[in-house]
Every structure is written in C-alpha cells, then in structure tokens.
Amino acid sequence: MTPLRVGLLFGGRSGEHEVSIASAKAIAAAFCADENAQKYELRPVYARKDGVWHDGEIAAGVLASGTPLGDDGGTTADRWQFPPSVAEIDVWFPIVHGPNGEDGTLQGLLQMVGVPFVGTGVLGSAVGMDKLMMKTAFASIGLPQVEYIAVRRDEIWSNPCVFPKLCDRIESELGYPCFVKPANLGSSVGIAKARSRGELEAALDSAASYDRRIIVEKGAKVRELECAILGNDNPQASVVGEITYDSEFYDYETKYTDGKANLLIPAPISDVVAKRIQELAIAGFLCLDCAGLARMDFFYLEETDEILINEVNTLPGFTALSMYPQLWAATGVSFPQLVDRLVQLALERS
Ligand SMILES: Nc1ncnc2c1ncn2[C@@H]1O[C@H](COP(=O)(O)OP(=O)(O)O)[C@@H](O)[C@H]1O
Ligand SMILES: [Mg+2]
Structure with missing residues (x-):
C-alpha cells in the first residue's frame, strides 16, 4: 500500500x-x-x-x-x-x-x-470565528446564549456624543460585570471584564484597537464546560470536560501558563447536564456546517441550572495536553486513532 x-x-x-x-x-x-x-x-x-x-x-x-x-x-x-x-x-x-x-x-x-x-470549510470557519455572526447563527436555531450587544468601532471612536449613550445602553441592558470582546480574535486576546463605567470605557477603547466589530456580553458567574465533536454529517460528541482556575476569568495568561488552569475530565456534573451539553454541541456544529472536528464551549450557571453555548473552535488546541484530544482519549479514541479518523473524514467529505 x-x-x-x-x-x-x-x-x-x-x-x-x-x-x-x-x-x-x-x-x-x-x-x-x-x-x-x-x-x-x-x-x-x-x-x-x-x-x-x-x-x-x-x-x-x-x-x-x-x-x-x-x-x-x-x-x-x-x-x-x-x-x-x-x-x-x-x-x-x-x-x-x-x-x-x-x-x-x-x-x-x-x-x-x-x-x-x-476540518470545516470556508463558511463554517468564517462564521465560527466571528463571535457576532456565530451568535446570530446559534440564535437562529434557538440555542441558549448570554445576553449581548453588538458594537461597531465607529460608535466608540468617531463621535464623542454617541459614546456616552452607548455606555448608558450597555449599563442599563447588561449591567456589570460585562465582558467586552473583539469579534474576531481568540485566546482571550483583547477581552476585558468591566465592573464600572471607567473599566467599560477603557475596555471598549482597547477592543476597538483590535477589531471593527465588538461584542459586549452580560457577565455571568459560570462554570466552563467543553465538549469535543468528531464527524461530518453524523457527528459524535465526546464526554464533557471542565476547566477550572483561580484567576478572574480564563484569560490569555491563565490559558498559556503551566499550572494556572486544570482540566477535569469528565466534568463533575450530572448526567442530565452532560447529555444536554452533548446535544447542544452537536446542534451548534451542524448549524454552522462544521466538518471533521470542533470543540464546543459552554457556560454552566449552576444557581439557575442554565446551560449557555459560548463558542465554537473549529481548529481547537491540539497538543497532547489540550482539551480536544484529551476528551476523545477519555471517550475511547486514542490520539493516533483521532488523527487517522480526521484524515478519513476529510477524504469522505471531498
Ligand atoms: N459572558 C461571560 N460571562 C462570564 N465569563 C465570560 C463571558 N465571556 C467570556 N468570559 C470569560 O472569558 C473567557 C474567554 O472568552 P471567549 O468568548 O471564550 O473568548 P476566546 O474566543 O478568546 O476564547 C471565557 O473562557 C470566560 O472565562
Ligand atoms: Mg474561549
């Protein structure tokens, strides 16, 4: 051969x-x-x-x-x-x-x-990368998400009369804390948690330096759960994992400094919550026309038992210690089997 x-x-x-x-x-x-x-x-x-x-x-x-x-x-x-x-x-x-x-x-x-x-083609990759388009697509099939407001750079920078009104609107509709994010980055770059008007103004200004499109989300007290998807038309979901850390949120430093974050696989959650996450993960994957692989990330609000979809990663971190391959290992697919399966899925799709 x-x-x-x-x-x-x-x-x-x-x-x-x-x-x-x-x-x-x-x-x-x-x-x-x-x-x-x-x-x-x-x-x-x-x-x-x-x-x-x-x-x-x-x-x-x-x-x-x-x-x-x-x-x-x-x-x-x-x-x-x-x-x-x-x-x-x-x-x-x-x-x-x-x-x-x-x-x-x-x-x-x-x-x-x-x-x-x-992996995913042009459409799903582009929509999955842009947090605003991704949320619009997820909303179109009724996936639960945090409340958010879409903001354009020119609302922040170009007209001094518009900016205070924008901040007023964010305060009244979302309140504090809120998360300000550039729409098209990743790895938490440019993301800030705002707890006051001063922090909100600084966060918006900073996010606008990264992207023309910005998203502001209601900040929730969340547990962070992730599910790995593998497949094309009939995708399978892995066991659910959880990320824990001591920092304020899962920021760049926490993500990439050894020992700052822990992966719990499987996540210590009920079977009902795990099953619901797997269903939502598959629905989100299919909604964006993803293919091959994706990691779907969720927020779990324990007090109200709500599960919200946070985002999709169409090419998730793939080191030996990364969540995606570890979730599959815990589901019974070894790292070598995983890469073999991904190549076969690529051939099948073409
Ligand atoms: N609405 C929110 N409520 C609470 N925490 C949030 C919220 N949005 C983001 N975070 C925190 O910020 C981190 C990075 O945000 P995320 O949207 O996943 O961006 P990235 O694509 O850069 O990973 C999340 O993992 C979480 O810790
Ligand atoms: Mg993320």
Missing part, C-alpha cells in the same frame, strides 16, 4: 503561532505511531508569521525545536510561491489557529487547490 501523503500545515499569521507549532508537534508524533506509520507519510509545511511557507528540513526543524523562524524579509510575492513539494500532498491537515488559519481564509486556499483537507 502506498502511504497517503499528509501535509501538516502549521504556524500561520495569528498570535497563536506558537500554540500551532505545539499542536503540530503532537499531531506529527501521532502520525508516526501504531498503524499510522505505514498508512501515512507525513509532510510538515510551516507557514511563517509573515505568511511565507517552508517544507522539508526547515519545516521539520521548526517542529523538532518548537521555535518559530524569524522574518527573513519575504515579500508579498513570496507568499504566493509555495514550495513545489506541496503539489504532491494527497490530503491537508491544517492546524493553524486564529485569524488567517481558522477563519476560512486558509480553507478557501485549500478548497481552490482542490485537495481534501481536515
């Missing part, structure tokens, strides 16, 4: 570049394990922060060292000159998190090339 050439595409132009390298390293190891070693030939392809792609020894070197390559002065034209070996790839496994990787842009490129790829 000729092994299938898998293009493991990692790195990318977002702030989650380093996380992507760590995810790719774990995925590469899984392609070399068990039966995968005979079935697949791994071809790492590294997208530098400036968008230039490398294959072969350079890409393998970044994977092995875990260290990103600096910009060597590549031009826009270099970004359109992909290494010739990419033409030999049979199936792509993109594991590039955040903007320009998880938001449909990369998926559009792979779609145009006409080679099967792991």
Whole structure:
C-alpha cells in the first residue's frame, strides 16, 4: 500500500503561532505511531508569521525545536510561491489557529487547490470565528446564549456624543460585570471584564484597537464546560470536560501558563447536564456546517441550572495536553486513532 501523503500545515499569521507549532508537534508524533506509520507519510509545511511557507528540513526543524523562524524579509510575492513539494500532498491537515488559519481564509486556499483537507470549510470557519455572526447563527436555531450587544468601532471612536449613550445602553441592558470582546480574535486576546463605567470605557477603547466589530456580553458567574465533536454529517460528541482556575476569568495568561488552569475530565456534573451539553454541541456544529472536528464551549450557571453555548473552535488546541484530544482519549479514541479518523473524514467529505 502506498502511504497517503499528509501535509501538516502549521504556524500561520495569528498570535497563536506558537500554540500551532505545539499542536503540530503532537499531531506529527501521532502520525508516526501504531498503524499510522505505514498508512501515512507525513509532510510538515510551516507557514511563517509573515505568511511565507517552508517544507522539508526547515519545516521539520521548526517542529523538532518548537521555535518559530524569524522574518527573513519575504515579500508579498513570496507568499504566493509555495514550495513545489506541496503539489504532491494527497490530503491537508491544517492546524493553524486564529485569524488567517481558522477563519476560512486558509480553507478557501485549500478548497481552490482542490485537495481534501481536515476540518470545516470556508463558511463554517468564517462564521465560527466571528463571535457576532456565530451568535446570530446559534440564535437562529434557538440555542441558549448570554445576553449581548453588538458594537461597531465607529460608535466608540468617531463621535464623542454617541459614546456616552452607548455606555448608558450597555449599563442599563447588561449591567456589570460585562465582558467586552473583539469579534474576531481568540485566546482571550483583547477581552476585558468591566465592573464600572471607567473599566467599560477603557475596555471598549482597547477592543476597538483590535477589531471593527465588538461584542459586549452580560457577565455571568459560570462554570466552563467543553465538549469535543468528531464527524461530518453524523457527528459524535465526546464526554464533557471542565476547566477550572483561580484567576478572574480564563484569560490569555491563565490559558498559556503551566499550572494556572486544570482540566477535569469528565466534568463533575450530572448526567442530565452532560447529555444536554452533548446535544447542544452537536446542534451548534451542524448549524454552522462544521466538518471533521470542533470543540464546543459552554457556560454552566449552576444557581439557575442554565446551560449557555459560548463558542465554537473549529481548529481547537491540539497538543497532547489540550482539551480536544484529551476528551476523545477519555471517550475511547486514542490520539493516533483521532488523527487517522480526521484524515478519513476529510477524504469522505471531498
Ligand atoms: N459572558 C461571560 N460571562 C462570564 N465569563 C465570560 C463571558 N465571556 C467570556 N468570559 C470569560 O472569558 C473567557 C474567554 O472568552 P471567549 O468568548 O471564550 O473568548 P476566546 O474566543 O478568546 O476564547 C471565557 O473562557 C470566560 O472565562
Ligand atoms: Mg474561549
């Protein structure tokens, strides 16, 4: 049997570049394990922060060292000159998190090339990345969510008369605390919890520096539960996991500093809550036309027993310690089986 050439595409132009390298390293190891070693030939392809792609020894070197390559002065034209070996790839496994990787842009490129790829296509990736569009889509099928207000950058920056009215409206409709978020980032970048008018004004100003589209949400006292989805038209849900931490919320530092957050798998919740989360997770996955994989994140308000869908991650963190593969391991799918299944789902969909 000729092994299938898998293009493991990692790195990318977002702030989650380093996380992507760590995810790719774990995925590469899984392609070399068990039966995968005979079935697949791994071809790492590294997208530098400036968008230039490398294959072969350079890409393998970044994977092995875990260290990103600096910009060597590549031009826009270099970004359109992909290494010739990419033409030999049979199936792509993109594991590039955040903007320009998880938001449909990369998926559009792979779609145009006409080679099967792991994960969600252009539509679901783009809608899933934009918190405002995602919430609109989830609302259209009646999924429960926190109350929120959509804000445009120009309401914050351009007219000094509009801004106080906007803050008044947020105070009266949502109150404090509230969460202010750029619509299109991830990893909690640019997100702030506001407890007063002063903090709200600063948070809006800061979020506007990241994005033209901003979302303000009612802040709730929440437990954070996550469910992993695997499949295409008939997706399966994993056991539910929980994230706990001591910080104010699950911010960037808590996410990426060792020991600041704990993963509880399975989450200590009732079977009824777990089942409901699995159902909502599958409904959200199908609603956005997701494919292959996604991690669906929820807020559980224990006092009122409410379950609210928070967000979808169409290319979730995929290191050996990440929630997505750990949820599947606890559900009976090992890391090597998981990557094998994802490639098969990519081929099935194409
Ligand atoms: N409405 C909210 N109520 C309470 N906590 C929130 C709310 N929104 C966000 N958070 C906190 O902020 C974190 C990051 O928000 P999230 O919307 O998941 O952004 P990201 O896409 O960057 O992960 C959440 O995991 C949670 O800890
Ligand atoms: Mg999140």
